[in-house]
Amino acid sequence: MKQIKLLLEDYIALLRVGIHEHERQAPQRVRVNISAKLRQIPRRDDLVETYDYTSMIGAIQELTGTHFNLLESFAASLADKILSDQRLTEIEIELMKLDILENGRIGLRYHFRK
Numbered sequence: 001m002k003q004i005k006l007l008l009e010d011y012i013a014l015l016r017v018g019i020h021e022h023e024r025q026a027p028q029r030v031r032v033n034i035s036a037k038l039r040q041i042p043r044r045d046d047l048v049e050t051y052d053y054t055s056m057i058g059a060i061q062e063l064t065g066t067h068f069n070l071l072e073s074f075a076a077s078l079a080d081k082i083l084s085d086q087r088l089t090e091i092e093i094e095l096m097k098l099d100i101l102e103n104g105r106i107g108l109r110y111h112f113r114k
């Protein structure tokens with residue numbers, strides 16, 4: 001079985017996310033990785049046959065003005081936005097807060113299938 005997964009890797013978004021007061025004061029850097037599976041392989045060399053990568057970035061940017069208490073809530077909202085496109089069947093989103101720990105990163109990996 002052939003399949004195509006579209007990838008967005010190492011995108012740094014400034015998100016308002018977290019339950020602590022210092023996280024509510026200002027956006028924080030979150031690394032976003034997305035893998036989205038196409039329903040079918042494009043038959044023609046035409047953008048209408050696939051999902052435009054820039055739409056992933058647009059979905060992230062649409063959510064940056066909203067505060068989320070949990071990364072899980074942001075991931076679910078992002079997945080809903082991206083998977084509203086019928087050309088996609090599943091998505092995996094990895095989010096990593098880059099500035100919370102001095103010696104590492106914390107985050108999650110969210111997988112959803114239609």
